[in-house]
Amino acid sequence: MEKALFIIFAVVSVAAALNILLQRNPLYSALSLVGTLIALSALYVMLRAQFIAAIQIVVYAGAIMVLFVFVIMLLNAPKEAPYIEKHKALRFLAIPFAGLLIAEAFYVIRLVKPIQMPASDDSAQAVGTTLSVGTKLFTDYLLPFEVTSVLILMAIVGAMVLARRGED
């Protein structure tokens, strides 16, 4: 049962991720990204990280991607030929790099023996719950958390500085 669900969501997420790249229309790409995010969040639920799954949907699928879709709809971007056509050489450069990455992935897969998933025993069930995330956030990761809030405040101020019109 669990395995079947995993396979379904894994296939969906990978297929949607591929679709992001293959679509010429930016709106379809954005929607595929939403699909990937939702499938991933289902995978998180299966890893017993419900909190992260829910946050992933609320923040990414629900807020950020809505904004993306909104902007794409507003701009109504035409289907354009990718810019990369002008740099044919770069395209061939990409092949060895992709090969390198794949080789790296295989290298790691070959090295590492499959081990028991830690989430499957009871003691580790609490990893992704609200309680454990909250506890970590306000003890171990208190400082990065607070610095992030300063970062976001700064980003808001900055966005306002750059977006504000003339002398208003």
Next chain:
Amino acid sequence: MTDLLLEWTIKIAVILGALLTAVAYSVLLERRIMGFIQLRRGPNRVGPFGLLQPAADGLKLIFKEDIIPSQASKLLYVIAPTLLLIPSLMIFIVIPFGSEIVLFGRKIALQVTHFDVGLLYVLALGSVSVYGIALAGWASNNKYSLMGGLRASAQMISYELALGLSVVGVLIQSGSLDLVEIVRSQGGWNGMHWNVFVSQPLGFLVFFIAALAEANRTPFDLPEADSELVAGYHTEYSSMKFVMFQMGEYCNLIAAAGVSTTLFWGGWMGPGVETYPALSLAYFTAKVFVFVFVFIWIRFTLPRFRYDQLMRFGWRVLLPLAILNIIITATVKLLVS
């Protein structure tokens, strides 16, 4: 395992059936109340008190011609209605309708599933349902529809913040994201220790207004403002796709009522629930009914906002109020403990 699966399946089937009936009849209810408020009769010809009207409407719409505009983006045009309907239906699997009752010798909890992060799940689905509207507007390839879709996305993003922040007070109060826990924490005072009476009147006010906006109800129904946008994002839709939009909207309405009840008005809590668990179902239904009535009442009482007013109200009034509510609740909680 099979027992559990069977229980789930039955629960889902029952809730789905009840919900769809409720959706159909809330349309009738809306029209009857509209008639009452506007000093006229409303639909009363089909069956006694017009009770068969929803069936007649449904039948009529099924037989309408299903039109897909030639310049529309077909795939998105077809899936957009489901994108609105399915998330709003999915909300109901975490809402607790009542306490545990004993049926056929089994203890059965009156909610489909018990989810550790139920509240976040509800918020997540609420935020995802905007895709249906936005994409319907875009895919129709019609300027009014597009305007409706754009307005919907902007409005949802703005009001989602206030909505999310307004429930933080409830979270502080009950210490859990689990809707069942939230209901149970409101069980004191002989079942009347409801959040709205205790510390969250302000939180409820903000939540209620934001929920109205999330459900695209008047005075926040700009995405479908009929006087300026014809019918907004569903201008081009007909037949069953149109029905699905309507169902999605009323589903959202009932979901908003259900979530408000659960979070602020004690859910299924009420006097006497401990001794007669079946009473809890009645309490919940009654409260939801009251909310649906209020939503409809508002619709025929208040005029629509202008777009800039809507945005200003969301960002400059609701959001600060929600934050204020968090500060007050946290301070009170700290002082009391």
Next chain:
Amino acid sequence: MLALIQATNDLKTIGDQVVQLIMPEVILTLFACAALVLDVMLPRGRKRPVAWLSLAGVGFALVSLGFLYFNITSEGKSRLGFFNMIVIDNYAVVFKLIFLIGAGLSILLSIRYLDEEGEQRGEYYSLILFSVVGMMFMASGVDLLTLFISLELMAISVYILVGYTKRDRRSNEASMKYFLLGAFSSGVLLYGISMIYGLTGSTNLANIAKALPIIISPAYEPLGQTVDLRYLVLMSMILMAAGMFFKVAAVPFHMWAPDAYEGAPTSTTAFMSVAVKAASFAMFGRLFLYGLPDLRDTLAGNADKNIPGLPGWAVLLGVIAAITIVWGNLAALTQNNTKRLLAYSSISHAGYTMLGLIAANETGYTGFILYLFIYTLMNLGVFGCIIALRRHGIQGDRMEDLNGLMKKAPWLTVMMTIFLLSLGGIPPTAGFIGKLYLFAGLIETGNPWLVRLAILAVLMSAVSLYYYIRFIRAMYIEPETEMQPVKLAPSLQTALAVAVLLVMLIGVYPQPLLRLTQKAAQAQGLKTHDYDQKKADEGEIERPPGAGTGR
């Protein structure tokens, strides 16, 4: 209210002890927010008090930094805080001092410049303060998470500062380029970070440093089979280094620097050329000296099993430093825009600074920190002089704008000359002391390659004199091309006077600063290293602190 205080008492167990450690940052954040509020309250066109407020913030932060120094670190102790997220040691304190001095002087320089541009607004100062908060956490962070987030805090504020003059298209372009490349480099850095986290299972630098020797040993057998993870370690190291090279503008990754420096408002250029560079180097040092010290020399192979050894990061840094010094100096020779020229000069200075990390002995570290300190003063000085040239209708960033400056503003010319000579490393100035330590550190190692590197650096520093003297020639010899007078605002005068006095003072009496930087260089965790393995085995590198400093 009493109950509230009672309830918060539990938090005080962390509170008193730990908040003290981040007091300067807290003060700066509060002042940055206060600057925003004050900006809204002031009428348009009278925003100057915001500058004074932020300056006061920098002052208070300096005072609290002083407390930190005398309470905790002056004896060479260090203290971890916030669940091992940050450490307060002399290394952190001295870098924070550099950032605060840089920020203070930059604010003084900015006041007049922004008036001239008609962009005097409070957000500018609050962004500077926010970025300094990020820098300070970069200097004291010992966890990859803290380091990365504070890096972003700094970087994003600076992206915005670069694009601050919205009506200037060059500024827009610069900001865009800087942002895109900066975001890309952050991605590269993050990729390296994620790999090292996956390999070691920790984001804490101390834990990483502990885990790495085990992982890179060729006989590492985690699951009952021999696993050679050295290539992955090497790759993550290179990726992290590449990310940092971007941030300090070392040569293969320097493309953004000339455009960003030229397009940005000059006051921002001044700030980013010193403070951002110093902060990036602070993080660079923390990351490599504290987190990856065992990858410095080589990733040992195993001759028995026929596994080759891999080069460590000292080699990588050495090559990059050599290219950076050569390319930066050669490219600077042909520039006609002073800001662009100084951008290339700053690239070459990044190369010099890296020499201290490569030398990896106490002299090298001292030089590394000392040079960043001195560089802050002298580079801010030069940019201050260029800001003075910005007058009505004159951009002031072309070489011709300097023509005949001696007749118009003799004091300014003299100060500019001192700064330029210091950048070139001429003896009575501070720049000489800094370079001396950097080169001495390399020579002290006795490694022939590093000695050759030092010789190359000395030669290129002689080349650099050519373009610094071009400035001087223009100022003293060339006839005036325009007649508009040059007037210095009081704030600018103050900043320049402070900078020039410090540069001269450090040049002739460097001992106090030297003592301070030596303390920083002795901070725990910054492992010194001897390239001559035989000598190390015989225990000969145990030198008393401060000895053999090459003076």
